[in-house]
Amino acid sequence: MSGVQTPGRPSLTTPPKQAVGLWRTVGALLRKELLVELRTLESVPGMSLFALTTFVVFHFALNRDSVEGDLAAGILWVTLLFAAILGVNRLFVADADQGGYDAFLLAPVDRSAMFLAKTLTLLAFLVVLELVAVPAFALLLLGPPLGPALPGLLATLALGDVGIAVIGTLVAALAVQTRARDLLGPLLALPLFVPIVIGGARAVSPLLVQAHTGGVVEPPIRWLLTLGLYDLVFGLIAYALFDFLLED
Amino acid sequence: MQSPSRHPAGSSDTKHRPSGAVGTYGRGLRTLSLSTVIAIALALGLVFFYAPLEAEQGFLQKIFYVHVPLAIVALCGFVLGGLLAIQHLRTRDPRWDMRSYVVIHMSLIFAIGTLITGSIWAKGSWGHWWVWSEPTLVSFLIIFLLYATYQPLRFAIEDPERQARYASVFAITAGAFVPLNYIAVNLSTAYLHPRVFTSTSNLPGSMAFTLLVSMVAMALLFATLCKYELTAKHTRAQLRALRRRLAGDGVSPPARSRSAVPSLSHVAAPPAQAAGRSAL
Numbered sequence: 001m002s003g004v005q006t007p008g009r010p011s012l013t014t015p016p017k018q019a020v021g022l023w024r025t026v027g028a029l030l031r032k033e034l035l036v037e038l039r040t041l042e043s044v045p046g047m048s049l050f051a052l053t054t055f056v057v058f059h060f061a062l063n064r065d066s067v068e069g070d071l072a073a074g075i076l077w078v079t080l081l082f083a084a085i086l087g088v089n090r091l092f093v094a095d096a097d098q099g100g101y102d103a104f105l106l107a108p109v110d111r112s113a114m115f116l117a118k119t120l121t122l123l124a125f126l127v128v129l130e131l132v133a134v135p136a137f138a139l140l141l142l143g144p145p146l147g148p149a150l151p152g153l154l155a156t157l158a159l160g161d162v163g164i165a166v167i168g169t170l171v172a173a174l175a176v177q178t179r180a181r182d183l184l185g186p187l188l189a190l191p192l193f194v195p196i197v198i199g200g201a202r203a204v205s206p207l208l209v210q211a212h213t214g215g216v217v218e219p220p221i222r223w224l225l226t227l228g229l230y231d232l233v234f235g236l237i238a239y240a241l242f243d244f245l246l247e248d
Numbered sequence: 249m250q251s252p253s254r255h256p257a258g259s260s261d262t263k264h265r266p267s268g269a270v271g272t273y274g275r276g277l278r279t280l281s282l283s284t285v286i287a288i289a290l291a292l293g294l295v296f297f298y299a300p301l302e303a304e305q306g307f308l309q310k311i312f313y314v315h316v317p318l319a320i321v322a323l324c325g326f327v328l329g330g331l332l333a334i335q336h337l338r339t340r341d342p343r344w345d346m347r348s349y350v351v352i353h354m355s356l357i358f359a360i361g362t363l364i365t366g367s368i369w370a371k372g373s374w375g376h377w378w379v380w381s382e383p384t385l386v387s388f389l390i391i392f393l394l395y396a397t398y399q400p401l402r403f404a405i406e407d408p409e410r411q412a413r414y415a416s417v418f419a420i421t422a423g424a425f426v427p428l429n430y431i432a433v434n435l436s437t438a439y440l441h442p443r444v445f446t447s448t449s450n451l452p453g454s455m456a457f458t459l460l461v462s463m464v465a466m467a468l469l470f471a472t473l474c475k476y477e478l479t480a481k482h483t484r485a486q487l488r489a490l491r492r493r494l495a496g497d498g499v500s501p502p503a504r505s506r507s508a509v510p511s512l513s514h515v516a517a518p519p520a521q522a523a524g525r526s527a528l
Contacts, residue, residue: 174401177405178401184397192425195428230428241337
């Protein structure tokens with residue numbers, strides 16, 4: 001397909017769009033991704049198990065029975081991030097190796113559907129991962145009670161997940177067609193995740209302090225805004241650029 | 249796609265060029281180099297003989313006139329690399345990819361310079377080679393770590409067209425990341441530590457003027473180095489194309505060795521043998 005060299009916009013070579021509605025395509029792709037994951041169980045169980053093991057490793061590496069504040073927020077975010085990278089690395093492998101890309105490119109559908117579907121897939125994986133990892137973290141390592149921190153923690157995690165999903169999808173698509181994809185994926189993703197860690201950890205650490213025993217604790221709004229802005233900007237960038245990765 | 253030979257050949261060094269492209273890319277190089285040398289000499293003169301000694305840090309503060317311009321030029325270079333990559337994705341002209349590559353490559357070198365000068369400054373004023381409370385240094389480390397994967401990414405993709413496309417996607421993403429990351433790192437330190445370095449807004453006039461001249465000199469240096477690299481790359485590509493034609497191998501496309509450098513196969517071949525595709 002790359003043999004056809006057109007000097008103009010890529011849209012000249014793309015099939016006529018809107019033959020099938022965007023969201024119908026996204027729905028079909030999302031259903032396919034979730035079905036594949038349900039039948040193969042390749043990503044989510046691995047990610048969850050990895051997170052649990054990492055908590056155990058942290059316990060021994062830090063020689064602490066319980067953590068709180070900055071340390072707790074850091075451990076939680078680092079663990080979730082590394083577990084997410086496992087999912088990011090696998091996100092496009094089946095499509096690239098088994099012809100899913102070609103099939104998708106042959107279909108008369110909007111290519112942005114692939115980006116939206118993959119982002120939603122990764123987001124779903126992350127939510128399931130956190131359903132396992134956060135209670136396990138509270139059980140194994142967290143000193144202060146989880147209850148009062150929970151609303152703020154969930155809000156922060158949701159914003160962080162969106163950012164991880166958006167950047168992870170872009171990076172996964174970028175890395176999967178290269179020869180060193182297992183290496184390049186994490187190397188590309190980690191620096192891009194740094195602002196998410198900054199915002200996420202700063203927002204969560206005041207929630208996980210021993211002093212808060214009664215009532216619900218509010219996360220710092222400034223960091224939630226930072227996270228939201230970062231998600232928005234990178235969402236737009238990734239949405240605009242993703243089509244260029246799907247051209248051959 | 250515009251052929252290089254269509255450019256008006258009004259340069260001073262036309263007598264040496266074998267065909268159009270070198271003259272186009274080498275044009276103005278001498279003027280640019282000379283003005284860079286003059287600007288750097290002027291900037292150094294101002295730094296050492298005109299700008300006053302800073303009250304607290306004394307002579308050590310002079311590194312400010314190297315560190316800050318390096319940092320600003322590198323940041324602008326990364327963003328410029330992203331803008332050039334946008335142009336590449338819009339036009340599909342490999343020359344834009346080459347420009348983006350060269351600008352990012354040079355910015356990476358300037359970023360290393362920023363890290364080293366910042367480290368020296370930190371050691372001199374606080375006694376530590378690394379301080380996490382200085383947002384410029386920290387964000388440069390993160391940016392450096394991100395852009396350090398640019399060349400490996402290119403190197404890991406064999407098809408030149410796909411390599412250029414993917415590299416452009418990376419360059420745009422990373423170019424947008426540079427200011428965002430800077431803001432995020434600044435936010436994370438601003439409320440914890442008071443800023444130690446003087447910000448540019450409250451500099452005395454003589455220092456601000458010296459900084460401005462240093463900035464211009466550094467920007468000129470950046471432009472000159474980029475232009476040299478671009479000229480060298482284009483000349484080399486053209487030389488290979490001519491050699492291949494001399495060897496009578498103009499028709500069969502040669503096996504391209506793996507490279508992180510953008511391919512200029514569309515551009516390098518002189519118009520007379522446009523059928524014989526050459527590779528860098």
